Amino acid sequence: xxxxxxxxxxxxxxxxxxxxxxxxxxxxxxxxxxxxxxxxxxxxxxxxxxxxxxxxxxxxxxxxxxxxxxxxxxxxxxxxxxxxxxxxxxxxxxxxxxxxxxxxxxxxxxxxxxxxxxxxxxxxxxxxxxxxxxxxxxxxxxxxxxxxxxxxxx
Numbered sequence: 033x034x035x036x037x038x039x040x041x042x043x044x045x046x047x048x049x050x051x052x053x054x055x056x057x058x059x060x061x062x063x064x065x066x067x068x069x070x071x072x073x074x075x076x077x078x079x080x081x082x083x084x085x086x087x088x089x090x091x092x093x094x095x096x097x098x099x100x101x102x103x104x105x106x107x108x109x110x111x112x113x114x115x116x117x118x119x120x121x122x123x124x125x126x127x128x129x130x131x132x133x134x135x136x137x138x139x140x141x142x143x144x145x146x147x148x149x150x151x152x153x154x155x156x157x158x159x160x161x162x163x164x165x166x167x168x169x170x171x172x173x174x175x176x177x178x179x180x181x182x183x184x185x186x
């Protein structure tokens with residue numbers, strides 16, 4: 033069964049992330065964490081990437097226009113392997129430029145090694161992102177964040 037320690041790591045990590053406490057958030061990730069998004073988050077966003085620092089950096093840029101996220105965990109599913117956890121959760125925030133509420137649902141498969149998250153595969157609804165940022169929103173590797181057409185009225 034998933035270890036209590038690993039469950040605790042996930043809950044604390046998600047809490048820190050929601051509060052935009054990026055130092056604490058990053059500390060819960062292995063330096064070379066494998067991050068995966070099997071369904072395209074938005075045009076140009078990678079389907080997988082390695083690196084705790086990379087993830088922290090893009091979140092800091094991407095989330096500047098959002099209020100802190102209120103995460104709610106619906107379920108943490110025990111797995112036979114103590115180093116694997118499946119989590120169902122939701123997020124609730126606000127996109128500041130348009131005062132638009134943002135809420136999404138997630139399922140994550142998380143693997144742990146030495147008390148840190150070593151692999152995080154996250155499934156989310158990209159249509160929710162498109163509705164909030166604008167249908168034509170795309171990821172910019174140059175800026176490390178989304179390029180939205182909201183300002184253009186699209």
